Amino acid sequence: MKELQHLNKYFLKYKYKLILGILITIASKIFLLFTPRLIRQSINVVDEYRKGNLTNLPEVKAELLENILYIIGAALITGILTFFMRQTIINVSRYIEYDLKNEIYKQYQKLSLNFYKKNRTGDLMNRISEDVGNVRMYAGPAIMYSINTFTLFIIVIISMYNQSPKLTLYTLIPLPILSIIIFRVSKEIHKRSTIVQEYLSKLSTYTQETFSGISIIKAYGMEPQTRENFNDLSTTSKEKQISLVRVQALFFPTMVLLIGLSNLIVIYIGGMQYIDGEIENLGTIAEFIIYVNMLTWPVATVGWVTSIIQQAEASQKRINHFLKIEPEIQNNVEEPTEIKGEITFKNVSFTYDDTNIEALKDISFNLKPGETLAIIGKTGSGKSTILDLIGRLYDIDKGELLIDNKPIDQVNLVSLRNSIGYVPQEAFLFSDTINNNIKFGKENASNEEAIQAAKHAQVHENIIGFNKGYGTTLGERGITLSGGQKQRISIARAILKDPQILLFDDCLSAVDTETEEKILNSLNKLTKGKTTIIVSHRVSSAKNADKIIVLDDGRVLQEGTHDILIQEPGYYKDLYLKQLSEKS
Numbered sequence: 001m002k003e004l005q006h007l008n009k010y011f012l013k014y015k016y017k018l019i020l021g022i023l024i025t026i027a028s029k030i031f032l033l034f035t036p037r038l039i040r041q042s043i044n045v046v047d048e049y050r051k052g053n054l055t056n057l058p059e060v061k062a063e064l065l066e067n068i069l070y071i072i073g074a075a076l077i078t079g080i081l082t083f084f085m086r087q088t089i090i091n092v093s094r095y096i097e098y099d100l101k102n103e104i105y106k107q108y109q110k111l112s113l114n115f116y117k118k119n120r121t122g123d124l125m126n127r128i129s130e131d132v133g134n135v136r137m138y139a140g141p142a143i144m145y146s147i148n149t150f151t152l153f154i155i156v157i158i159s160m161y162n163q164s165p166k167l168t169l170y171t172l173i174p175l176p177i178l179s180i181i182i183f184r185v186s187k188e189i190h191k192r193s194t195i196v197q198e199y200l201s202k203l204s205t206y207t208q209e210t211f212s213g214i215s216i217i218k219a220y221g222m223e224p225q226t227r228e229n230f231n232d233l234s235t236t237s238k239e240k241q242i243s244l245v246r247v248q249a250l251f252f253p254t255m256v257l258l259i260g261l262s263n264l265i266v267i268y269i270g271g272m273q274y275i276d277g278e279i280e281n282l283g284t285i286a287e288f289i290i291y292v293n294m295l296t297w298p299v300a301t302v303g304w305v306t307s308i309i310q311q312a313e314a315s316q317k318r319i320n321h322f323l324k325i326e327p328e329i330q331n332n333v334e335e336p337t338e339i340k341g342e343i344t345f346k347n348v349s350f351t352y353d354d355t356n357i358e359a360l361k362d363i364s365f366n367l368k369p370g371e372t373l374a375i376i377g378k379t380g381s382g383k384s385t386i387l388d389l390i391g392r393l394y395d396i397d398k399g400e401l402l403i404d405n406k407p408i409d410q411v412n413l414v415s416l417r418n419s420i421g422y423v424p425q426e427a428f429l430f431s432d433t434i435n436n437n438i439k440f441g442k443e444n445a446s447n448e449e450a451i452q453a454a455k456h457a458q459v460h461e462n463i464i465g466f467n468k469g470y471g472t473t474l475g476e477r478g479i480t481l482s483g484g485q486k487q488r489i490s491i492a493r494a495i496l497k498d499p500q501i502l503l504f505d506d507c508l509s510a511v512d513t514e515t516e517e518k519i520l521n522s523l524n525k526l527t528k529g530k531t532t533i534i535v536s537h538r539v540s541s542a543k544n545a546d547k548i549i550v551l552d553d554g555r556v557l558q559e560g561t562h563d564i565l566i567q568e569p570g571y572y573k574d575l576y577l578k579q580l581s582e583k584s
């Protein structure tokens with residue numbers, strides 16, 4: 001139960017509803033008890049009449065009728081109260097489910113890229129859906145049935161004891177045995193359901209990955225292989241489920257057997273006591289039989305509730321594990337910081353801790369507000385890493401990264417990210433309209449502004465060519481667009497945001513050189529006064545920059561302007577000559 005304590009704050013939040021639910025539960029159980037008493041009284045009246053102790057038949061009939069009406073009334077009230085019991089307690093569990101999902105989602109948003117690299121999407125999804133669902137079963141049904149069972153047990157046992165202490169003791173003998181069996185079975189259920197949960201998680205992760213990579217799977221003709229893998233996983237998952245169901249199936253028969261035993265004991269011992277005169281009338285035996293059967297459901301729920309709690313505990317443990325992770329990137333400054341856009345790297349080194357790859361080694365450069373830097377280099381030389389560090393997606397290991405001469409971690413994180421327009425290497429578009437995708441970084445922008453941004457990014461003509469123009473809905477990840485169109489929409493998004501710092505990560509790779517030229521011309525005008533970094537493999541993207549650095553294996557190999565670099569022998573000049581000859 002240690003992990004489930006996390007929910008206490010929510011129980012406290014909804015305490016009034018919960019207390020009301022508990023009171024209603026207790027009241028409904030009190031009304032439930034009217035029935036056995038009235039049945040006892042009715043049987044006793046009939047018995048007394050048969051024995052000749054009562055002679056007035058109309059009076060007997062009237063009493064029987066009165067009892068029947070009371071029974072109907074009590075059943076009605078119990079029904080109404082049960083309805084309200086569910087309305088209060090189960091509703092609370094829905095509120096808690098909602099709160100918990102929001103809490104997890106908020107935490108997911110805070111966690112850094114490293115977290116997302118270490119954990120698979122299917123697993124993240126499972127914790128916010130399946131696991132929260134399991135926890136809800138504890139916060140709602142488990143609590144409701146526990147209160148129900150507890151109240152019923154107390155009330156029934158007191159009523160039984162008042163009638164016949166000896167018969168009560170005999171009747172309850174099988175219950176401890178039942179509890180022990182149920183405890184054992186629940187433990188086994190818990191063990192097996194944890195395994196089932198793991199397989200469900202594996203299955204959904206695998207399914208999701210195959211959906212995301214469907215084009216590759218089809219292109220390589222790997223459908224049979226993926227189907228086979230899926231089949232293997234789902235077969236194992238099914239076997240684990242069946243083994244769980246096998247144990248769960250033991251519950252009901254065990255319970256029926258032991259309750260049946262209690263019934264037999266009541267009839268036998270009760271009958272003996274009646275013969276010996278220890279019990280005055282037959283009605284008491286009938287009342288006891290009803291009590292024993294009333295206890296059937298509560299005893300059953302003890303086992304059920306135990307397994308729900310154990311499942312919820314396991315799920316909450318998985319949830320807590322994520323909730324307790326401290327986000328690696330912390331905002332250390334409460335006050336918003338005004339950002340002018342000066343960027344300074346002083347002997348910065350950075351190693352990805354999952355791969356241990358030292359992506360940047362002793363990098364230094366300075367960019368004044370409004371200057372443009374182009375970064376050129378082979379693949380894997382660390383270009384994207386520089387941009388990620390400026391957006392503080394990771395914190396540096398060694399050296400200093402300054403924004404407007406302040407260490408980057410002394411700049412308000414929200415201000416920093418708000419002042420950056422980032423165009424990633426792989427454009428990501430949401431399953432939404434083109435218009436909304438462009439407005440992503442500035443939701444209150446007008447349609448006119450979005451169109452203007454699209455014009456600058458040279459994608460307007462393409463968009464108006466679609467039937468629904470800017471209202472065209474993009475499929476998951478914008479699969480209906482070409483790579484170049486996606487890149488340009490992604491550029492329009494950054495332009496529209498109009499930030500102080502613009503980071504373009506090789507985002508013109510999928511457009512032809514002519515369009516590249518046009519976009520660069522537009523950007524030249526738009527980025528006036530803004531600090532801009534352009535990562536590229538093409539000299540054409542770099543030549544107008546104020547500064548160019550050439551990276552190789554995480555180190556600065558060359559630096560200077562285009563005019564200087566084409567003079568000195570090295571990577572840049574070679575690349576320039578190569579691309580020049582390709583053009584001609």
Ligand SMILES: Nc1ncnc2c1ncn2[C@@H]1O[C@H](COP(=O)(O)OP(=O)(O)OP(=O)(O)O)[C@@H](O)[C@H]1O
Nearest residue numbers: 352354355357359378379380381382383384385386
């Ligand atoms: N998220 C990551 N986790 C671990 N290692 C990474 C990660 N991203 C990049 N690396 C490694 O860091 C090095 C630099 O990668 P980076 O993406 O910065 O290079 P790049 O110059 O942008 O390459 P490209 O031109 O191919 O995009 C590479 O060796 C790469 O394998």
